[in-house]
Amino acid sequence: MTSVVISCVFTWTGIDRAALGVLGAGQRLAQELSGRHTILILGSPSDDLVAEVARFADCVQVMSDPMLANYHSETTLTALTEACRQLNPAVILLGNDSYCQEMAPRLAHRLKGSATGDALSLKAEGEAVLVTRSVYGGKALATFALRRKPAVIWVRARAYDPARPQDASAEIVHMQLKIEEDQRVVLIDRQTQPQDAARLEDARVIVSGGRGLGGPEPFTHLQSLASAMGAQVAASRAACDAGWVPAGWQVGQTGKKVAPELYLAIAISGASQHIMGIADAKTIAAINLDPDAPIFHHCQFGLVDDYRKVVGPLREKIIELLA
Amino acid sequence: MNIVVCLKQILDPEMPSRDFRIDAATREADRGTAGLVMNIFCANALETALQFREQHGGKITVVAFGTSSAEEILRKALALRVDTAVLVQHDFAQRPNPWVAARVLAATIRKLGDFDIILTGRESGDWGDGQTGGLLAEEFSWPCVSFADQLNTDATKPGLVKIRRQTDQGSETVEANVPLVITVTNNDQNVPRIAKTRDVMQAFRQPLTNWSLADIGLDKQSLEECLTGTEVVELTIPIKQAHCELVTGETLEERIAGLAQRIVAVVQSA
Numbered sequence: 145m146t147s148v149v150i151s152c153v154f155t156w157t158g159i160d161r162a163a164l165g166v167l168g169a170g171q172r173l174a175q176e177l178s179g180r181h182t183i184l185i186l187g188s189p190s191d192d193l194v195a196e197v198a199r200f201a202d203c204v205q206v207m208s209d210p211m212l213a214n215y216h217s218e219t220t221l222t223a224l225t226e227a228c229r230q231l232n233p234a235v236i237l238l239g240n241d242s243y244c245q246e247m248a249p250r251l252a253h254r255l256k257g258s259a260t261g262d263a264l265s266l267k268a269e270g271e272a273v274l275v276t277r278s279v280y281g282g283k284a285l286a287t288f289a290l291r292r293k294p295a296v297i298w299v300r301a302r303a304y305d306p307a308r309p310q311d312a313s314a315e316i317v318h319m320q321l322k323i324e325e326d327q328r329v330v331l332i333d334r335q336t337q338p339q340d341a342a343r344l345e346d347a348r349v350i351v352s353g354g355r356g357l358g359g360p361e362p363f364t365h366l367q368s369l370a371s372a373m374g375a376q377v378a379a380s381r382a383a384c385d386a387g388w389v390p391a392g393w394q395v396g397q398t399g400k401k402v403a404p405e406l407y408l409a410i411a412i413s414g415a416s417q418h419i420m421g422i423a424d425a426k427t428i429a430a431i432n433l434d435p436d437a438p439i440f441h442h443c444q445f446g447l448v449d450d451y452r453k454v455v456g457p458l459r460e461k462i463i464e465l466l467a
Numbered sequence: 468m469n470i471v472v473c474l475k476q477i478l479d480p481e482m483p484s485r486d487f488r489i490d491a492a493t494r495e496a497d498r499g500t501a502g503l504v505m506n507i508f509c510a511n512a513l514e515t516a517l518q519f520r521e522q523h524g525g526k527i528t529v530v531a532f533g534t535s536s537a538e539e540i541l542r543k544a545l546a547l548r549v550d551t552a553v554l555v556q557h558d559f560a561q562r563p564n565p566w567v568a569a570r571v572l573a574a575t576i577r578k579l580g581d582f583d584i585i586l587t588g589r590e591s592g593d594w595g596d597g598q599t600g601g602l603l604a605e606e607f608s609w610p611c612v613s614f615a616d617q618l619n620t621d622a623t624k625p626g627l628v629k630i631r632r633q634t635d636q637g638s639e640t641v642e643a644n645v646p647l648v649i650t651v652t653n654n655d656q657n658v659p660r661i662a663k664t665r666d667v668m669q670a671f672r673q674p675l676t677n678w679s680l681a682d683i684g685l686d687k688q689s690l691e692e693c694l695t696g697t698e699v700v701e702l703t704i705p706i707k708q709a710h711c712e713l714v715t716g717e718t719l720e721e722r723i724a725g726l727a728q729r730i731v732a733v734v735q736s737a
Contacts (some may be wrong), residue, residue, distance in 0.1 A: 217611065247601075249597075250602070261597060268737075278595075280480070280496055281480045281593075281595075284496065284702055285705045286594075287700050288700065289697065290607055295684075328644045328647070329612060329642070329647070330642045331642060332642070334638075334639045335634060349598040372635070373730065374734065397480070405733060405736075416480075417592075427733050429726075429729065429733075430711075435713075438484065441690060444712065446712075449719060457720065458723050458727055464727075465727055465728065
């Protein structure tokens with residue numbers, strides 16, 4: 145029997161970079177397993193969205209219900225479980241946003257499968273799926289063999305190459321499932337950051353400051369450097385714990401996991417819990433006074449000097465070069 | 468309300484990378500001389516429970532599943548004046564995966580009685596599975612609210628709790644009926660408190676329940692279903708391949724210019 149690999153798309157995120165990464169991972173895994181790549185769209189999708197994802201799979205299963213238009217920890221999970229049950233998949237892939245992380249282990253439990261998350265890479269090996277991810281705060285890499293089907297895996301979505309359009313057009317199936325709304329948990333308020341406050345997770349360029357800055361004031365200099373580069377500002381745990389900047393700026397194991405094209409670490413030593421948050425950055429650069437700082441083991445380029453002498457002139461120079 | 472907080476003891480995540488070793492045979496971290504600590508998100512969960520009890524009353528039971536050394540974190544919790552502490556001991560060579568942990572914790576909690584809320588940390592600082600809370604909810608068929616950072620209740624609405632959770636886009640506030648499982652993440656309001664010295668001393672004299680798997684009606688065979696399914700097949704310390712090129716130049720000005728050029732090259736190609 146052909147293995148079915150399901151990649152999940154939810155209409156509240158739509159087809160963003162993360163979703164394309166999940167679909168790309170699903171496409172390649174389905175190929176390795178000589179299986180069928182099936183995209184499950186759940187929520188309240190437009191025809192356009194269905195047509196768009198249909199380019200990336202052999203089959204699109206549409207699970208549409210006005211009740212599913214927004215995420216609900218219980219109702220969404222029930223719908224997802226029922227949909228997957230009908231499709232009898234070998235693998236179910238989800239992204240690594242907080243909703244997916246919440247659902248994945250529970251989905252695996254309900255389907256009597258196996259689960260692991262934050263996958264950096266996936267590989268089929270016989271009947272099993274091998275999943276590699278960071279453990280021990282980035283100090284080690286573990287490979288898990290998921291042997292019990294379905295293997296439910298949430299992946300570091302932005303780290304995967306986006307899906308490529310396929311030649312043949314996908315079969316589109318509208319699923320008919322009766323789902324009851326779960327009243328045990330009721331959403332009473334949803335606060336979203338304003339649109340213009342770009343998310344760190346999506347930032348292309350990040351300038352980040354750490355303990356070595358010594359206080360909140362230097363962050364204003366980092367801010368103007370960042371503006372000159374079109375970057376966002378972030379911070380290490382030490383800087384957030386000290387109260388110099390808001391907790392929402394924190395990058396690392398207990399903060400945000402980012403995937404920019406460039407991550408410029410200023411006065412950040414590079415403890416492994418911080419490195420874990422920037423493992424998906426394409427290029428890492430550092431400015432640090434200490435040539436032995438661990439951050440230099442993770443950088444492509446850097447400068448050993450006192451940031452106080454560097455940040456101002458660097459900003460001038462960058463403005464000049466970008467002009 | 469009656470609250471259970473699940474606590475996990477882990478290898479100190481602050482230990483330097485250069486001291487980190489692996490036991491290839493068991494595919495586990497080699498403890499070496501590193502310290503063991505309470506997982507930070509578990510400590511955030513405990514703090515959340517303590518604050519909830521201060522405002523609304525109730526009782527707090529802490530449960531740990533681990534080796535005998537995990538008694539330490541339970542004593543720590545007793546020093547913060549939780550009401551009851553229970554250790555379920557195992558002697559597995561390999562780490563119990565989250566499915567095993569959830570099954571064991573569920574059996575333990577069932578034996579302890581009726582509870583309204585089970586709190587767990589969002590994930591652990593060692594293996595970082597981030598699954599135990601969700602799986603525990605499934606063991607009980609209870610709802611689960613994850614990444615919570617605030618917990619409240621209103622005396623006029625018995626049996627309802629109000630939870631604020633962090634999401635990727637911001638936050639959500641939900642109202643939920645007990646019983647339920649809540650996984651807790653860190654924010655500036657649930658920073659773990661420090662115990663008073665007197666309470667630390669007293670904690671060593673407090674009763675602490677020590678159970679084996681048999682005491683909660685489980686054994687390795689009954690956990691077989693949880694032990695198979697996923698297996699750690701490899702554990703390695705990644706070799707740092709990045710070669711950092713330090714920008715050179717006679718003067719600082721030249722070096723800054725060199726750095727600016729490298730930065731601009733990346734930014735423009737992005």
